Amino acid sequence: MRFLLFYLLFISSTFASEGQNLTGSQWLRNVSDAMKTLSYHGTVVFMKNGQIDTMKYQHSVEKGIETERLISLNTPLREITRNSGEISCLYKETSQKVESDHPVDRSFIVNLPLHAEQISEQYLLAVAGQEMIAMRPAQIIAILPKDNLRYARKLWVDTATSLPLKVEVYGLDGNVLEQVLFTELAIDDNGTSSQAQQNVLSQHLHEFKVETFGNSAYQLESLPAGFEKIFFIRTSMQQSNKQVDHLLISDGFSNISIYFEAKGNNKGIEGQRSLGPVNSYSRVMGDVQITVMGEVPMETIQLVANKVDVR
Structure with missing residues (x-):
């Protein structure tokens, strides 16, 4: 219907x-x-x-x-x-x-x-x-x-x-x-469009490096129908030196991001949240905070979150 x-x-x-x-x-x-x-x-x-x-x-x-x-x-x-x-x-x-x-x-x-x-x-x-x-x-x-x-x-x-x-x-x-x-x-006309150069002195806040998800400490048991892994990035926050790993999966139109970070001494975050088209679901596994978010229904977010595991 x-x-x-x-x-x-x-x-x-x-x-x-x-x-x-x-x-x-x-x-x-x-x-x-x-x-x-x-x-x-x-x-x-x-x-x-x-x-x-x-x-x-x-x-x-x-x-x-x-x-x-x-x-x-x-x-x-x-x-x-x-x-x-x-x-x-x-x-x-x-x-x-x-x-x-x-x-x-x-x-x-x-x-x-x-x-x-x-x-x-x-x-x-x-x-x-x-x-x-x-x-x-x-x-x-x-x-x-x-x-x-x-x-x-x-x-x-x-x-x-x-x-x-x-x-x-x-x-x-x-x-x-x-x-x-x-x-x-x-x-x-190709090659004639002007492109202003960025002459402002900039302070770099984040640096990203592409990694291989198969070599990470995490695993994703299965993916929703039509979705596939696009990239896995290891992020180092310059201000806090905190490491956050990011796996992106997509079905071509819809993207879902999965974030992994050390919980540390914090209690961690559990549960679901929605903001406009973006839904997210967070859970704690051992010392790892896992957050799944994307512009897909909450059912899809929870399905992915429940398939994530720590090796």
């Missing part, structure tokens, strides 16, 4: 469009290719947890290397940059800078599976009608889960360039949990 309601929610009554000649998987492949090869810029609005964040966005490609940059227009002023798999966040007021290295490139705008055809067991991809977004015709792609372990999504794709113009994430009750929306978008 829930699946039927989502289907009725997403599928528009307008079906006569050129986009109907492509399947949902073909649209996703086109979006993925466009995001990796085109240079473009614009203004994007992020709506999450009842807050609105408007940022200038820039994406460029030079010699096959992607660079993304987000510059906030409101406090706290910050500049977030992704150079392939290297991500940095510079806080303008304090000149503090946080850096990380990710072995897999993921866009700031939308998560997409590496292989769209491999998600058919977990999602139904439906091509719906068209709408105008940022004064550009957009094809709507409905991304409908086949179980209760993940959220439904809608993706609005620019019909001229195949770039994503809008993304919405829906809770199990059908309400919008998160929205990303371009209010303006312009296409650049």
Whole structure:
């Protein structure tokens, strides 16, 4: 019944469009290719947890290397940059800078599976009608889960360039949990988009190193259907020298982070919490504090948390 309601929610009554000649998987492949090869810029609005964040966005490609940059227009002023798999966040007021290295490139705008055809067991991809977004015709792609372990999504794709113009994430009750929306978008000639250099002296707060999860002190007995391990990072906090290990798993659209840290002399945290689309569940195993969080239903978070163990 829930699946039927989502289907009725997403599928528009307008079906006569050129986009109907492509399947949902073909649209996703086109979006993925466009995001990796085109240079473009614009203004994007992020709506999450009842807050609105408007940022200038820039994406460029030079010699096959992607660079993304987000510059906030409101406090706290910050500049977030992704150079392939290297991500940095510079806080303008304090000149503090946080850096990380990710072995897999993921866009700031939308998560997409590496292989769209491999998600058919977990999602139904439906091509719906068209709408105008940022004064550009957009094809709507409905991304409908086949179980209760993940959220439904809608993706609005620019019909001229195949770039994503809008993304919405829906809770199990059908309400919008998160929205990303371009209010303006312009296409650049590859290699000509300007990229301001970061000349502000920055203080590095965190350093991240990619590790092998199989060599860690932890194990994950099984994963929810469709999820796979993406990376495992060992983090050293410079101010406290406290070590936190981070395992990321994903089904292509939905990410779940699992954090491991020494409990020390603290009592530790137990139980579940929710903040907008993000659910988390914490438990203590021996001297290790384990926290699982992600933009998935609480059932999925608890399922993962109960499968984590210490070797």
